[in-house]
Structures are given as structure tokens and as C-alpha cells.
Amino acid sequence: MTITREQLVVEVLPALPRRYRALVATAAGAGLRWGECVGLRRRNVDLLRRELQVVEVAVEVAGRVTFKSYPKSKASRRTVPLPDFLIELLAEHLAALPAELDELMFRNERGGPLLRANFRQRVWLPALARSGLAERPTFHDLRHCYATWLVSEGVPVNVVQAVMGHEQASTTLNRYTHVPADTHARVRAALNASAACSPPAGVRAAGDDR
Numbered sequence: 001m002t003i004t005r006e007q008l009v010v011e012v013l014p015a016l017p018r019r020y021r022a023l024v025a026t027a028a029g030a031g032l033r034w035g036e037c038v039g040l041r042r043r044n045v046d047l048l049r050r051e052l053q054v055v056e057v058a059v060e061v062a063g064r065v066t067f068k069s070y071p072k073s074k075a076s077r078r079t080v081p082l083p084d085f086l087i088e089l090l091a092e093h094l095a096a097l098p099a100e101l102d103e104l105m106f107r108n109e110r111g112g113p114l115l116r117a118n119f120r121q122r123v124w125l126p127a128l129a130r131s132g133l134a135e136r137p138t139f140h141d142l143r144h145c146y147a148t149w150l151v152s153e154g155v156p157v158n159v160v161q162a163v164m165g166h167e168q169a170s171t172t173l174n175r176y177t178h179v180p181a182d183t184h185a186r187v188r189a190a191l192n193a194s195a196a197c198s199p200p201a202g203v204r205a206a207g208d209d210r
Contacts, residue, residue, distance in 0.1 A: 001137050002145045009085060015131040020123050022086075022093035023106040023114075026052075027139060029086035031146035031164045034139060035059060036076070038114050039067055043101035047091055050082045054165065058113060065113040076165035 003012070008028050013021050026032055026040070030052060038058035045052045055077055057068050082090070097103055108114050120139065128136040137145070143164070150160045 001135055001141055002148050003133065003137055003141075005149060007133065008142075008145070011131040011133055012127065013089075015127040017123065017127075019093075019096075019109075020106075020119075020127075022089040024139075024142065025086045025089045026106075027142040028145055029083050030080045031143050032080070033057075033143060034116055037106055038065065038104070040105040041101070042094065042097060042099075042103045042105060045090060045094070045105065047082075047087055047094070050087060051079050052082060053079050060116055063115060065115065078163065078165050080163050 008025075013025060016024055023037055026037055027034070032040070032054065035057040036054050038060075039056040040052065040054070041056065044055060055069070057076075058065050059068060093105070097105070104113060106114055108118070116139075124139055125136070147160055147164060150163075151157065
């Protein structure tokens with residue numbers, strides 16, 4: 001399922017503990033996978049250039065996290081532009097981190113790498129319950145939201161493919177984009193915006209000749 005950007009900013013993020021808001025915003029505002037978020041380090045985030053680099057991924061097996069110096073595929077190694085709301089949250093988050101460039105961006109309360117099941121049970125689900133959302137997306141659904149928001153705003157599919165780290169554009173279209181709730185309104189607005197869609201003055205409708 002997908003949520004709107006307004007629901008993310010107004011309902012979901014405020015319901016989260018402050019230390020985890022930048023993590024969720026990174027998944028939704030940069031389209032990162034869980035392992036890419038957990039593997040993100042301070043040196044990979046450049047707020048002056050307004051971008052982050054995905055060059056490492058965390059792999060969790062039986063409660064143990066290891067790090068690989070390459071993402072899921074060659075295309076997954078990428079640079080992602082950052083929207084304003086994410087830059088603000090990352091800046092606040094970085095201010096609370098140690099200055100070491102090798103420091104993990106997102107850690108548990110003991111300073112270790114995040115475990116997916118623990119985060120889901122202790123942070124994500126309680127936050128969704130507090131948010132008041134009628135439906136509750138998974139953490140990975142935030143990546144679906146990211147793709148859908150971009151495509152809905154007219155970002156070319158090949159660009160969405162690149163920032164999401166997909167090898168094939170078909171993956172972006174078939175798996176990660178969804179029909180937004182305001183589809184009909186968007187279609188009407190797209191066609192009504194063009195003057196060419198309005199019949200010239202004085203032209204009769206078909207069947208008017210009698």
C-alpha cells in the first residue's frame with residue numbers, strides 16, 4: 001500500500017521517536033531499502049550537495065548484521081538527490097551523531113546496528129498505531145511510495161529507475177509504482193490543461209448537421 005506525502009509528514013513522522021524519524025524519512029524520501037538504510041554511514045551523506053550515496057548494504061542473518069561493500073546489484077550503487085524535508089531531518093539527526101565519518105547513520109539505542117524485527121515490533125508498529133492511519137504500511141512500502149510519488153509527478157521512468165537502483169525499468173513500473181488515489185483528477189487535469197483539447201469556437205458536435 002502507499003500513503004501520501006502529507007500523511008508521511010503530518011501523521012507518520014511525528015508519531016515516531018525522534019531518533020528514528022530520519023531513518024523513515026530516508027526510506028520514503030530517497031527510496032532506500034532497509035539494508036541500504038542500515039548500511040548508510042555518515043560519510044555517505046552530503047547535505048551541501050543535497051545527495052547521498054548508496055555504496056554499502058547491511059545483511060541480517062539470524063539476528064546478526066554484517067556489511068557488504070556493494071549493494072544488491074550494480075545498479076544499486078547510486079547517488080540519490082535529497083528533498084528538502086529529508087535534508088532538514090538528516091541535518092538534525094547528524095547533529096546528534098559522533099563526528100566520525102565511519103559512524104553508522106542509523107543505530108539502535110545501544111549504538112549497534114538496527115535489527116529489522118526489533119525495529120518493526122518496538123518502533124514501527126507502535127508509531128503507526130499512534131499515527132491514526134486507517135491502514136498500516138510496511139517499512140518497505142515506503143519505497144513503493146517513493147516510486148509512485150515520483151512517477152505521479154511526471155519524473156521520467158528511466159530517472160526513477162536510476163535513483164531506485166533497478167536494473168530494469170520494468171521492475172520500477174510493475175513492482176514499485178501504484179495507481180494514486182486521485183488518478184481520475186490527474187487525468188482530467190492533464191487533458192484540460194491543454195488548449196488543444198478544447199474544440200474551436202463555432203465547431204458543431206458530431207450529429208448537429210441536420
